[in-house]
């Protein structure tokens with residue numbers, strides 16, 4: 001819907017979609033990640049433009065069950081192979097879905113504001129894209145009740161004073177923020193087409209945060225940025241990924257993000273990595289049995305642990321939330 005006329009603005013959305021799924025590559029993408037919505041319009045447009053073809057593996061995401069049913073019916077007729085994730089995008093474990101494949105084109109038509117949950121998901125996107133992947137997002141650029149975006153707005157405009165940090169750290173933060181601002185502005189200068197109020201502080205904050213989140217694991221360049229109106233003003237940002245070389249700008253992006261997320265981005269992705277590593281191990285390894293322990297003893301440790309008995313070498317604090325501890329799991333689900 002157009003904010004001014006309160007009418008659905010299909011034309012503007014269509015133009016943004018066409019740009020988002022346009023590819024300069026000669027061959028269709030092998031893996032496409034998208035949020036097709038009830039009409040699967042982005043998938044149809046990508047097929048029409050040759051960005052994907054019927055052999056492309058489509059990873060579709062939809063949180064609304066009725067819409068997911070519609071997507072499933074249509075995808076069956078559009079492509080040969082797909083995976084439909086029926087939940088919010090930040091619960092999608094791409095590595096598990098891809099099984100070694102990599103995404104070379106993505107259009108995450110979220111039309112929502114960039115919040116902390118989404119930021120965590122984007123920050124953790126590692127080894128899922130090809131080195132030359134194209135990734136486009138659409139975001140709503142109104143963020144009043146969004147803690148993450150409000151923090152980005154404050155930080156990027158130099159409105160935060162960090163009394164708990166020493167002078168050196170404060171200078172580093174300031175430098176990182178200035179650098180992110182400069183890089184993003186420079187990239188936007190060549191590519192952006194803005195149509196609304198130039199003082200919209202959430203627009204720049206959203207784009208800068210998205211760029212910084214993608215820069216955590218990739219070298220990224222904004223190749224297109226288009227503003228349009230749906231129910232509220234939206235922005236479509238398209239990134240071109242390339243081989244990671246620029247460590248300085250990604251380090252600065254990292255400092256900038258960690259500050260606005262109160263350090264939770266790094267902590268969460270580290271915990272996730274640790275958990276994924278532990279889950280791949282055999283139960284006796286997860287419980288830390290010595291390698292040279294006889295097999296029968298290892299088996300007993302596992303049996304007892306599954307009954308809730310802590311291995312004697314494990315600290316109570318580690319045991320409390322250990323995945324094998326049934327009491328810990330019960331507490332978690334309660």
Ligand SMILES: C[S@@+](CC[C@H](N)C(=O)[O-])C[C@H]1O[C@@H](n2cnc3c(N)ncnc32)[C@H](O)[C@@H]1O
Nearest residue numbers: 035036037041042062063087088089109110111
């Ligand atoms: C704007 S529509 C997609 C339109 C489609 N891509 C097109 O080109 O016309 C966004 C769809 O994604 C779903 N969606 C939005 N945010 C989501 C999220 N965070 N997780 C999962 N689904 C989401 C919505 O329910 C909606 O069906």
